[in-house]
Amino acid sequence: MHSNRSNGLLTNWLELANIGAAINRRLEEALKEEPGLSLNEFYVLHFLSLNDKKKLRLQQLQEHVGLSQSAMSRLVVRMEAPKCGALRRNICEDDRRGVYTEMTEIGADKLERGRRIVERVLQESVSSGELPTELQSFMSRTAVEPAK
Template sequence: MHNNNTIELLNIWLSLTKLQSNINDELEHALQENYSLSLNEFLVLYFLSQTEEKKLRLQHLQEMVGLSQSALSRLVVRMEAKSCGALQRHICEDDRRGIYTSMTDFGEKKF
């Protein structure tokens, strides 16, 4: 049987989860309305902007954003498309399996 302390901690955790979800929803709405960016697109641009060369390996970016490999790949492809043009894909010279993406000048302006 659950004691009162466990139930109280569970209620606090659920409240924090709901609060975080509400903040994410509001941020997503504001980004979409003002900049035509999803929250995940913003996070990709943010993490890239924090690097010296404005580029990251896709696998590292996937961990930072918290998306599955396929979801991040689809997101990056959309952001690389001619209709957006915020990112550019690169193959690692040292390790052909390594794929990087970097911000374009347009991506930096959009960010």
């Protein structure tokens, strides 16, 4: 009896993980086309946008996005490079050792274009019927926009 329940939980979890992975792949492909971001780059810009000053310490971004310190550092370096220009680093006035990553105007523009893409892909996923009923109901709830 216990193993049947465990198998059911595992089966449900794997189905959910597969649905999430498929949607992530579609998001990645759509964002790469326009505005030329990876999904993790989009997440970095999204989490920066939630901060009043549009800047966070690298460690805070790492926690939000779920990348290792080295992976986050490489990602931020790519996003700061002139080819992308979405981020810039600032030294903290209070703690000279502290470094903040801040979104630029270019980053804000990429984020806005990316949000429209993400919204479209997620809406297509919800309306296509590919999600289990419970997940479709959860995703269809009206999200509350964070205070600006």
